Amino acid sequence: xxxxxxxLGNVRVLPKDLFPDFVKGLAxxxxxYAPVVRPDGAHVxxxxxxxxxxxxxxxxTMLSPKKYLFPPETEMYQFSPEKGYFDPPVDTAKTVLxxxxxxxxxxxxxxDEVFRRYYVEPRYFARRQSLAVIGSSxxxxxxxxxxxxxxEYVDKGFDLxxxxxxxxxxxxxxTSIGDDxxxxxxxxxxxxxxxxxxxxxxxxxxxxxxxxxxxxLDSLPQILELEYDSRVWKEAGxxxxxxxxxxxxxPTCYCYDLFDRLNLDVASGARVRRWDSCLFREHAxxxxxxxxxxxxxxxxxxxxxxxxxxxxxxxxxxxCVGCGRCIEACPANxxxxxxxxxxxxxxxx
Amino acid sequence: MLAEKDIIYxxxxxxxxxxxxxxxxxxxxxxxLFQFRFEDPKENERWTHRPGQFVMVSVxxxxxxxxSICSSxxxxxxxxxxxxxxxxxxxxxxRLKEGAIVGLRGPYGNGYPVEKMKGQDILIVAGGxxxxxxxxxxxxxxxxxxxxxxxxxxxxxRTPEDVLxxxxxxxxxxxxxxxxxLTVDKLVEDGQPWPHDVGVVTGLFKYVKDRVDPTxxxxxxxxxxxxxxxxxxxxxxxxxGKDRILMSLERRMKCGIGKCSHCAVGYKYxxxxxxxxTYWDAMNLPEMI
Ligand SMILES: Cc1cc2nc3c(=O)[nH]c(=O)nc-3n(C[C@H](O)[C@H](O)[C@H](O)COP(=O)(O)OP(=O)(O)OC[C@H]3O[C@@H](n4cnc5c(N)ncnc54)[C@H](O)[C@@H]3O)c2cc1C
Ligand code: SF4
Ligand code: SF4
Ligand code: FES
Numbered sequence: 001x002x003x004x005x006x007x008l009g010n011v012r013v014l015p016k017d018l019f020p021d022f023v024k025g026l027a028x029x030x031x032x033y034a035p036v037v038r039p040d041g042a043h044v045x046x047x048x049x050x051x052x053x054x055x056x057x058x059x060x061t062m063l064s065p066k067k068y069l070f071p072p073e074t075e076m077y078q079f080s081p082e083k084g085y086f087d088p089p090v091d092t093a094k095t096v097l098x099x100x101x102x103x104x105x106x107x108x109x110x111x112d113e114v115f116r117r118y119y120v121e122p123r124y125f126a127r128r129q130s131l132a133v134i135g136s137s138x139x140x141x142x143x144x145x146x147x148x149x150x151x152e153y154v155d156k157g158f159d160l161x162x163x164x165x166x167x168x169x170x171x172x173x174x175t176s177i178g179d180d181x182x183x184x185x186x187x188x189x190x191x192x193x194x195x196x197x198x199x200x201x202x203x204x205x206x207x208x209x210x211x212x213x214x215x216x217l218d219s220l221p222q223i224l225e226l227e228y229d230s231r232v233w234k235e236a237g238x239x240x241x242x243x244x245x246x247x248x249x250x251p252t253c254y255c256y257d258l259f260d261r262l263n264l265d266v267a268s269g270a271r272v273r274r275w276d277s278c279l280f281r282e283h284a285x286x287x288x289x290x291x292x293x294x295x296x297x298x299x300x301x302x303x304x305x306x307x308x309x310x311x312x313x314x315x316x317x318x319x320c321v322g323c324g325r326c327i328e329a330c331p332a333n334x335x336x337x338x339x340x341x342x343x344x345x346x347x348x349x
Numbered sequence: 350m351l352a353e354k355d356i357i358y359x360x361x362x363x364x365x366x367x368x369x370x371x372x373x374x375x376x377x378x379x380x381x382l383f384q385f386r387f388e389d390p391k392e393n394e395r396w397t398h399r400p401g402q403f404v405m406v407s408v409x410x411x412x413x414x415x416x417s418i419c420s421s422x423x424x425x426x427x428x429x430x431x432x433x434x435x436x437x438x439x440x441x442x443x444r445l446k447e448g449a450i451v452g453l454r455g456p457y458g459n460g461y462p463v464e465k466m467k468g469q470d471i472l473i474v475a476g477g478x479x480x481x482x483x484x485x486x487x488x489x490x491x492x493x494x495x496x497x498x499x500x501x502x503x504x505x506x507r508t509p510e511d512v513l514x515x516x517x518x519x520x521x522x523x524x525x526x527x528x529x530x531l532t533v534d535k536l537v538e539d540g541q542p543w544p545h546d547v548g549v550v551t552g553l554f555k556y557v558k559d560r561v562d563p564t565x566x567x568x569x570x571x572x573x574x575x576x577x578x579x580x581x582x583x584x585x586x587x588x589x590g591k592d593r594i595l596m597s598l599e600r601r602m603k604c605g606i607g608k609c610s611h612c613a614v615g616y617k618y619x620x621x622x623x624x625x626x627t628y629w630d631a632m633n634l635p636e637m638i
Contacts, residue, residue, distance in 0.1 A: 076363055077363075079409050080409075081409055081410075084452060085367075114608065115608065117607065118606055118607040121363070121608065122361050123361075254610065255609060256610075257603055258412070258413060258609065260409070266410075271363075271407075273363075278610060305615065306613060309615075310613075310616030
């Protein structure tokens with residue numbers, strides 16, 4: 001093999017007219033989920049029934065793919081007075097996620113760290129290992145600030161990555177599973193030609209120019225600390241409804257509650273893990289009724305500090321990937337972009 | 350998909366291990382001492398903890414609660430918890446009879462830095478239920494007495510009735526190798542026998558302030574939030590460095606393993622980086638007390 005062939009060995013071209021065959025071929029690797037449009041216009045990751053339902057050009061899905069790794073609700077154990085706590089079967093059904101954007105792939109890489117550090121959470125990694133990730137390129141809209149959060153690009157965390165180059169997808173292979181998928185469907189891929197490389201570079205350049213939203217990350221942790229008492233928090237706290245939507249839609253929020261749910265016999269039941277939000281009032285309530293974060297402003301501050309200060313000091317990057325979901329979903333129109341700009345006083349407050 | 354090499358498998362950290370309640374003793378109104386032993390003898394053998402660490406206790410059907418281990422690692426055999434009856438899990442625990450099975454997992458948290466405390470004077474200040482984690486430290490220090498300098502225990506409760514471990518504390522009062530002083534906020538009735546102080550716990554500092562060398566001492570303080578404010582002021586006035594004051598912080602906890610984020614204070618997880626924090630660390634975190 002020539003050097004050039006080697007270099008181009010992990011890239012291919014998938015002509016768009018062969019895309020349906022590609023999707024059919026994925027079934028070998030698990031049940032396929034991809035973004036489809038709901039009647040109300042929202043995009044959601046759903047099981048693929050017809051290839052025509054897949055919208056590869058979707059802006060952002062309502063929920064992030066975190067729901068496949070860390071579902072909204074998980075039965076951790078079942079229990080009964082006689083048997084104590086015992087395991088339900090772990091879900092290891094092979095799954096293929098098609099159409100995951102770079103921000104969400106970065107979100108998964110962040111969750112990997114969270115569920116790995118201190119104590120490894122085996123359910124998460126059981127799901128992670130049964131999941132094949134096929135990334136796809138996207139067009140940033142006015143709420144995307146992934147570039148500011150350094151998560152607009154991925155060089156790991158995917159098995160295949162498809163970049164739209166007009167009438168074809170430029171395909172990068174990230175793992176040997178990706179290589180297996182290509183090998184199992186030889187008829188749908190063709191080798192990369194010079195003009196494909198040119199088209200790929202062009203697509204990447206256009207995307208880099210397309211960002212409208214931006215926040216400055218430099219010295220942000222320090223600025224947040226200095227602005228700990230800023231009225232920006234108070235004003236946002238007054239608007240916030242403590243609904244927790246921003247946490248549910250976020251690809252990197254991982255707060256959870258653990259509780260025992262009883263069956264009708266009031267004796268047996270299950271220990272349940274459920275998504276929680278640090279914006280809920282009860283989140284920091286302790287014995288005696290004392291609440292360490294009673295004000296909505298202090299809970300909001302907690303969310304920003306966790307993502308933009310605490311995570312940076314531990315992992316060297318914020319745990320926000322700039323996907324814009326919390327901005328789109330907030331019923332009180334609170335925007336993380338505007339908040340950060342106000343705290344930095346880039347805009348008049 | 351993640352490569353196999355990227356994942357380290359260990360036992361499921363959320364899983365409680367069955368443990369049998371082998372003894373219950375009432376200690377004070379709404380407070381009792383619970384003694385547990387794991388059902389699996391191997392787990393009893395493997396078990397070690399540091400003073401100041403805690404366990405997550407499950408009572409089937411009610412959920413889990415974090416409870417400090419109040420027995421000392423220097424006294425093996427049973428794991429002891431001193432529990433106040435306040436809510437779902439703790440009231441279910443109080444209803445259990447000897448022989449009942451609960452779930453335990455842990456030990457969690459950092460515990461007291463006992464290695465660093467060696468060779469130093471130790472000033473232990475307990476308020477109310479704060480005695481629970483500190484009892485573990487008291488017995489650890491007494492069982493390794495020659496490792497430490499002057500050791501004193503200042504313990505305040507609301508009334509004489511509320512003193513936890515009454516018999517044990519009475520035994521400590523006469524010991525030559527430990528200086529113990531007690532105080533209550535008030536007597537229940539006038540003339541009640543109480544050969545100790547009445548007043549706030551800071552009133553006890555006068556007994557020990559000339560015996561402790563703050564430059565080579567650690568103060569371990571645990572009590573209700575209000576107590577910290579006064580005790581900290583007193584300790585700083587005595588000349589304790591901020592990194593020589595060890596406080597135990599209480600936060601809501603669900604997982605105990607640094608994931609659920611309920612116990613987050615600023616950038617730290619109380620269940621991982623605490624519950625024992627130096628005053629210096631505490632000062633630099635928002636919403637600390
Ligand atoms: C590190 C650590 C160590 C601890 N060590 C100890 C210890 O050694 N001993 C000990 O006793 N505790 C200890 N605690 C505190 C203990 O964990 C809590 O009191 C416990 O979680 C209560 O659990 P629960 O399910 O019984 O109460 P929950 O049902 O969760 O209730 C919690 C609190 O909510 C309030 N509440 C509950 N029900 C009601 C109601 N119906 N109406 C109004 N208010 C209500 C009460 O104030 C109650 O205390 C410790 C906590 C931490 C974080
Ligand atoms: S979505 Fe908006 S209103 Fe709801 S908790 Fe988050 S910031 Fe508050
Ligand atoms: S905080 Fe908002 S923008 Fe950032 S990752 Fe979460 S949902 Fe996306
Ligand atoms: S108790 Fe869950 S993170 Fe500390």
